[in-house]
Amino acid sequence: MGDEEKPSRVRMTPGARRVLEAAERLFYERGIHAVGVDLIAAEAGVTKKTLYDRFGSKEQIVVEYLAGRDERWRGLLGAHLDAVAEQGPAARVLAVFEASRAWVAEYGAKGCGMINAHAEISDPAHPAHPVITGQKRWMLDLFTRLAREVDAGGADRLARTLMLLHEGALVAYGLGVFPDPFGQALGQVRDLLGEGAAGKRDVPPR
Template sequence: MVVPVPELAPLTPGATRVLEAASRLFYERGIHAVGVDTIAEAAGVTKKTLYDRFGSKEALVVSYLQHRDARWRAHVAEHLAAASAPGTTRVLAVFDAAISWSDENSPKGCSAINARAEIGDGHDGHPIFPEVARQKSWLFELFVELCTAAGVADAESMAQAMMLLYEGAIVTVGMETFARPFEVARRLAGEMLERELV
């Protein structure tokens, strides 16, 4: 199985600067706390350039989430490629990917969860909600595929457990409740898989 990495439209140099600045600022400060003036200034472009390239702040937020997701999927794909034989190792490779990703890329937790927390219940037609839902659905389906390939009898239930461990760990990273939550989640995931496959 190959992890599909979303095809994203190429960006102009100005759009790239805007997206890089926005991505840093949105993650560090929050979406509502960062205005388009701040983003444009950090990117060294005019507000007109920002709107010409992205259309709206909401579209820029969606692009930020999509580009982070593409980088994350590529990172997961590398870990799965290194654990090529089907089995528990491939399921746990998702946690290994998260361990190596989180310190550098997600010290404040999951960008998708953080964005979702800022937009309310998601029933107002805001474009962020479907993007966040798409990312989380993809991860769940990946766990289903990996658990199925590993020979888990009830792959969907196990995938639900893996998803809960993963999501609990990424929230714990952001909350700094205790150290190294993904290592704890990986150990528990391994124990669950081992009991299931004995």
């Protein structure tokens, strides 16, 4: 999870893996609160005792679900960024949005799993809460680093704008209110990067 505090994780046995695979599907499709441990155990083909022996609590299953999803997202994003590593800062910013477009097409039919989870888990004391907020802080940090390469003087403002466009596209995709929100966001980002490049010539880096 980057530099943020890492949650406690469970060692995956075959039984634990079956539980987690069932929970991941059910939590994303139906919601975390709507899915109980009885259903997870039944879908995984294990007893409730096995479930609790492996995870200890439903809360820990939620941690594993979200942390695993976060790891997969960061892996996909990293591959997209590596692919454009030599193409300049604008290409790297655009690659984040292209990665998200690819992610939702494969894993995000119902929108962002972190945003959906936060709608149900708003208590900072919940062990999964740092996973949710940690991913979004990490994304803002990433946008800030990339924005400094585009316009060092206006990096914070540009990064927050990019973050808003990114998160808005995730929400719009999940709601299905209009087609291809990431295509819309990419158009806005290209406009911003054009302005940022001009600004970089006018404002010396600090």
